[in-house]
Amino acid sequence: MAKDRTASLIDRAPWVRVDDMPWKEISDGKEMVVRGGYRYLQVWKCVASSDRHCLLSGGAGHCGGTHADWFLPVLCEPEKQLVQIEDLVLASATGESVPVYVPNRGSGRAGRHMWVPADDCQRWRELVGEKTPLPVAPEPEEDDQITFAEQEIDRTCHAGEDGWFVSDARPIRDLGQPTGGYTLPQMPLQRPVKPSLITSVERAAASAALGCPPWELGLCAGCGQMMRRHGRHAGMYCAVCRSELNG
Template sequence: MANGVWHTGYGIAINLSLPDLGHPGRPDLLREITASVAERDPQLLECLAHHDGRECASESGGKSPWMFIRRGRVGGRRPLVASHLPVTHRATPAESEQHKATKERIVETASRYGLEADAEVPTANRRSISDALVTGPGGIRIGWEIQYHHLSPSSVHRRSVNAVQNRVTPLWVAKDRTASLIDRAPWARVDDMPWKEIAGGREMVIRGGYRYLQTWKCAPSSPRICPVTDGAGHCEQLHSEWFLPALCHPEKKAVQLEDLVLSSATGDSVPVYVPNRGGGRAGRHMWVPAADCRLWQEMTGQTDPLPTAEPQEQDDEITFAEQEIDRTCRAGEEGRFVSDARPVRDLGQPTGGFTLARMPAQRIMSPLITPVERAAASAALGCPPWELGPCAECGQLMRRYGRDAAMFCSVCRAVLNGR
């Protein structure tokens, strides 16, 4: 990690390992160099090797010799580290035409369905502009953001929060599985195709970002492996997870861009945020059928589908090791987000697992089965709630009434037949 950088404005070398940065006469230097790149000249800080006329590994790799300052994390210490700026991507003519064609297709689709739609609409406070704003009959406003090149996660979050505060639901569109916007806000991924095919009406399938809730009883007859035992057996519990249409049982029809334009504006598709199982703030944003969302909320109590402003956190105290300045280019040692390829974010795996302890049993004294249990059992067994009833042997809910009804659940039938 680089502990030094050249300040092109002052013409000085800065030693980031010293409390005074090697310049005691400049008390505001730390604040100046740690300011956001958006608030200063991007070429203010330069790789020392590049300034000295030696090889800058970042520049020779087709990237940037210019730098920014961040807090590192090394063995519990928080040193200041100079890292190379990624090259700011400028849309190529082809990408610009892709963007324009997608925007126009969204507006034209909405208009064809009788929805109000406009392009390049600023928010009320004019802090951001939606590529396309679609308004549904109930007043739902969807702000479509077509983002076919890299945008920082913080920018995605900031613009999404601004949209929500202006009563607009953001919907980001990507074409790359590594796009930083994935899971930073409600999103959808489409294929990377020539703009003429987009404008010409070629099918635009939503490849990622739209899912269905699948609820099933974990039994030998289930087509799915047990997420608790990782396929080693069946736990007889109720599981729920979100799946892509192609991975559902039975398989769901693929969602087209036109489908999402209409259903998001009418409220038939809604955004959902599913925290990771391990807790914390990380999780998954997705679009889902409204009915699936209601069931999920009943089971989990999750009610925050959209990005909100995060509380301000105090930065850790900076650690100064007081070392000699290192004038070697350290590109490639600065962390994944600077030098390595961006990770694949749209993995397509099932997510948001939720498990009820067991298929609920009918209580002897009174029907105390909760609405959540009844809804989950209904979804898992594929029957309406009024066809549910207790197994005559173990008391667990099963399909007791209506077509294909039985007196005993499959587990009890197997035991009784083996007697």
């Protein structure tokens, strides 16, 4: 747990950042809110009406695909509730929140360590495919070691004092930026009517694109396109086949 955005261990291990609260507020039981290091998975359809930019075009347009990325609670759509450090400690013990490492897109070494909801982690694994396990953080290289400047030990107690005591300026490591995300494969335009041929990745992509749970998916009785086949407001034929039948 760090209290500033320049902490050297940020993104070297699962971490969280909290406010630099005065000791009196901590002693009085004030809640410590997680400001960085905890993220939620967001999946969106890359169309003109989307509030998020395209991961492939760098925001210059919309590819029509489906993207997934990790965001801080305040950047989610809709905005997620902030996490308290006490709740995270409990959730990490019960397995409701888990640590993950996701490399930045286009960079083999750089990446993000973060805490995430276990359900979001499972969904991420389904999106990237069962044969593609979640990456493991790379081993640090010789030039990537944590260093320190030897100084005389300060034996003066600074409890209750305001201010940040540091010997040298360090770069900001907690930038709050997305990881670079993942673009789901496009759903096939047409396929044989054989449910056994639907892969887990295609099912996850269709579920995100159609906005329905995976168990409501099925194949159109006409063209074999994946559609919302089960549940309320479902049908046997997709919109294209219905228009052809009615025409």
